[in-house]
Amino acid sequence: MHVDSRMMDTVRLTTPGVGAVVRSLLGVLALTAAALYWISPTAAMWTAGAGIITGAIALQDTPGRRLPIVLISSAEVGAAALLGSLTTDYDALFVAVVAGWCFLAGMQWALGANAGFVAAAAAGLLVITPPESMSLPAVVATTVLTVATGLVQALLVWLRPPQRWRAQQHALTRAHRSLAQDARNLAANTDTPLDPAQLTWLREVFTNIPQHQRPKAYQLGYQLPERIAATLVALRRTDADLTELSSAAGEFLDAIADHGVAAHRGADRALQRVDAAAAAVTGSGANAAQRFAEQLHEAAVLRFGRLRGPDLRGSLRGSAGALRRHLVSTSPVLRHAVRLAVATAVGVAVARFAELHEPYWLALTVLLVLRPETAHTYTRCAGRLAGLAAGIAVASAISLLWPPTGMVAAVSAAAFVGVAYAVWGFGYIAVSAALAAAVVFLLGIAEPVEGTAVLSRLLAVAMGGGLALLTHVTLPDDAMIRLRQRAGELLMTEIDYAAMVMRAFVHELDRPADALATAWQRAFRARAAFEAASGATRLQDPTERQWLRSLRTALNAITGACTTMESSLPAEPVALSPEFVAAVDDYVDALRGAPPNPAALWTVDLPELLAADRRVRDVAHTVTESSSGARVLVAEMAAITRSLAAITPIPEPTWAG
DSSP: OOOOHHHHTTOBOOOOOHHHHHHHHHHHHHHHHHHHHHTOHHHHHHHHHHHHHHHHHHTSBOSSOOHHHHHHHHHHHHHHHHHHHHHTTOHHHHHHHHHHHHHHHHHGGGGOHHHHHHHHHHHHHHHTOOSOOOOHHHHHHHHHHHHHHHHHHHHHHHHSOOHHHHHHHHHHHHHHHHHHHHHHHHHHOTTOOOOGGGGHHHHHHHHSSOGGGSOGGGTHHHHHHHHHHHHHHHHHTSOSOOHHHHHHHHHHHHHHHOOSTTHHHHHHHHHHHHHHHHHHOOGGGHHHHHHHHHHHHHHHHHHHSOSSOOOHHHHHHHHHHHHHHTOSTTOHHHHHHHHHHHHHHHHHHHHHHSOOSSTHHHHHHHHHHOOSSHHHHHHHHHHHHHHHHHHHHHHHHHHHHSOOOHHHHHHHHHHHHHHHHHTGGGOHHHHHHHHHHHHHHHHHTTSOOOGGGHHHHHHHHHHHHHHHHHHHHHSOOOHHHHHHHHHHHHHHHHHHHHHHHHHHHHSOOSSHHHHHHHHHHHHHHHHHHHHHHHHTOOOOSHHHHHHHHHHHHHHHHHHHHHHHHHHTOOSSOOOOOHHHHHHHHHHHHHHTOSOOBTTBOOOOOHHHHHHHHHHHHHHGGGTTTTOHHHHHHHHHHHHHHHHHHTSOOOOOOGGGO
């Protein structure tokens, strides 16, 4: 039931287009109506919930293959519906099943944040199971329908992908064909003139849409072709024999520009030629050839996901291995899984054995509030609870005017899910409010919504929030692990700030002053969290104290470098060589390190960063003679690299190995 964590982490939540959302919700309502009239209101509630969850996954911007991710999500929601319907007659067994499922849902954060979110959403379907028995045919039909609604979401997006995705795909096709022609020309004649500036139009295709609608997964879309073009120019300036490498690159770029069924096989075959040809290049062009091959591999990942990934059995073994590594007491993922299992089990037990009105909200609130990151649980708990309360109040007020049930409730739930998509860019509080209203009406599909029960819902939410915080206080994260997580978050935000300043040197940013101020605010908040964790941790090991001292020194150096770079930003854009811009982009990508993940400490790939710093210095001569700001940029990038290299390493925790 799991896929490789890198595949799940490709999902990045963005705001889909209106047309795509409408089609998704219409598909949900169609299958909900079928479940309501052919099976039961409970089956309709599960079907609607499953469609909303899988629709949210299907609508996200995912490079390569979206179908496996939606299939996994469909299987999980179907399994939740099956377990809930089979065990709901037996209260003690049902509580145990909820505890076990939520433990596994918490452990799935070891595979990535999105795997954890999908499992938690499926747990939400499980905890709202009504205490009513279902016949075996109804159980089977309900399970099949909940899985089918996820497949319908994938089918809808496949049949009619959002317009902006098509525009970006067409732009990338045009860019890849242009690069393929350049590579073939270079293979035929090394004196062929190449102009990397010919791809400047590509950037506008990706950035000429609202910020909240920009696909996170495709941010490399306009940068990567520019970097490939710059590397072709660098290769042309060497004295290496580029005939085979350029010919193989042309074949590969033509293959990824093709959208036929044979594109995947053709690209795989051509990429093997590229690797062999790059390995054969020696002398002054060896480094550029290797960099060129790496960039083509990145292009393959962007186009297909991964060309030669593990099969299903290998992916399952890898996922199981990742989970086993976190079965140690210091792992934040294991502690989150235990907290989630205990809190939801208590919430469901109270709902089953106590005389509470609107009892589902207790366990649902736990699922919405608890996070593996201590900071996200504590600092955002009040905001999430306020959002839930506001959404419940709005939905309850509407129910006083027009008490919905059945398909009326389903339509109302779908409408508020649409509102959640619309307010995604306004933050988690607004989204929490919209989702809470949607859940009120989702529950109303099976049981009529009573507007007068608003106080009971709010009381259950308050109890759920208190239960979530109590379990976090009772079973906190390991102090040293928490300190290292806060240190990683601080280092990441400081580096994000530095990367923003570097990009402002070589690219035009939307409202650069606001972007830099926002990055600085994030770094300031992260430093406060780090200092709080540092003050609460006693470091007994001298190695750990040395690590902390070196970390503080590096952080101060990065802050100083950022201040110097920001004060040297040119008032007007400066013309820089394409090679220099591509080298700075490579450095920024290496500097930002691995994506943040609760299951792993944030790190920077130091060898990759050192190599990227060398590439910047190798091409710096093309700009530093005419730009004082560029000289400052190159010097401060070297200072940041030295500071990060000077951080004293300490052994990784066993769960991070």
